[in-house]
Every structure is written in C-alpha cells, then in structure tokens.
Amino acid sequence: xxxxxxxxxxxxxxxxxxxxxxxxxxHDPEEAESICRDILxxxxxxxxxLRMLGLSITDQFTGSAGDRYAEVQSIFQSLRDPxxxxxxxxxxxxxxxxxxxxxxxAAHILLPLVEEALRCFGEAEKIRPASNDDSILHWNRCVxxxxxxxxxxxxxxxxxxxxHEGPPVNVGVRRTGSA
Numbered sequence: 453x454x455x456x457x458x459x460x461x462x463x464x465x466x467x468x469x470x471x472x473x474x475x476x477x478x479h480d481p482e483e484a485e486s487i488c489r490d491i492l493x494x495x496x497x498x499x500x501x502l503r504m505l506g507l508s509i510t511d512q513f514t515g516s517a518g519d520r521y522a523e524v525q526s527i528f529q530s531l532r533d534p535x536x537x538x539x540x541x542x543x544x545x546x547x548x549x550x551x552x553x554x555x556x557x558a559a560h561i562l563l564p565l566v567e568e569a570l571r572c573f574g575e576a577e578k579i580r581p582a583s584n585d586d587s588i589l590h591w592n593r594c595v596x597x598x599x600x601x602x603x604x605x606x607x608x609x610x611x612x613x614x615x616h617e618g619p620p621v622n623v624g625v626r627r628t629g630s631a
Contacts, residue, residue: 460490465498472504481511499536502527506540510547515555521548535579539587542572546594559603566604570594 460468468491475484488505491498506527513519521544528540549565573594576587598604 457490457493459494462494465491465495465501469500469504472501472508476504476508476511479511481508484508484511497532499531499533502531503536503540506544510544513547513551515551515553515557519548519551535576535581535587538572538576538579539590542569542576542587542590545569545572546590550597553601559601560605563598563604566594566598 468487472484472487472491475481475487485505485508488501488508491501492505495501506524509520509524509527524544525541528544529537531537531540545565546569549562549569552562552565553559570591573587573591577591580587
C-alpha cells in the first residue's frame, strides 16, 4: 500500500510556522522545508510560508550545481510585496555567492552575484517599512564581504601570461584598404 501525504488544518498553520522557525534555528532546514510545503498545500499563497520555504532551501545551499537557485528565485518572485521580492531576492543572491565561496569558487567569478544582491538590497531600502533596516544590514554585509577578499577584484590583465598563452593571433584575416 503506497503512503500518501496528509493535510494539516488551516487552524494549525500558526503552530506549523512556529515549528518551521524552530527547525531553522536547530539547523534542520529539510524539516523546515517539509513543514512549509505542508502549509502551502492548504494555503498556496501563505506569504510567510513562502518566505520561510525559500529561506529553508537557501539554508541547504552547498555551492554545488544541485542547489535549487531557480526554485528559490521563483518562490521569492511570487511574493506580493515589492519590498519583500527585492529583499529576499538579495538574500538568495548573497547566500548563493557565500555558498559558492565556501565551495571554492573563485571570488572574481561571483562578483556579479554580489553586485546584483547589492542592487536588490538598494531597491528594497528605498521602499522598506519604517524602522526596518534589514536591507541595510545585508547591504553592509555584502560590502564587507567584498572588502575582505581582494580576489573579488582580480583583474586578468595584471597577471602574467602562462607559458602556453600568448597574444591573440588573427589567422586568415586579410586587411583591405590602405594602412
């Protein structure tokens, strides 16, 4: 006999949200994700559950190709509030960059991710609720991340050529006209 998922009650959603927060604090993002999916099965547009689902998935990022960036981006883009769309998209990009750094990805390759996170946090700051400085806190963290790693600003032209590299060669290019 196949096992089937069971539905929670709508009345149980507040307690389920509390459990999501608890499991995230306990560093058990898979459990938190599962509970979010149970909430969304009975209330597909529950904004807090959508936010927590996206965050629970980003808690699982390892910097590998298997990380579910597109899924989280879709979740955060489905948020109704423009501030939250910008803010949480910035969080996604920041967490993606940090996970890839931990996995050994070269920092200069991740610079566009961090810059896009900064853009999102900047947009969120413009429309943030009164006394909500979360976008500023994340902006500052991204700036400090960039400042702490000079390799974010690596420039190819300042490095010597490897022995197998040389200047570009134009083979078969014929110039016309006078020089």
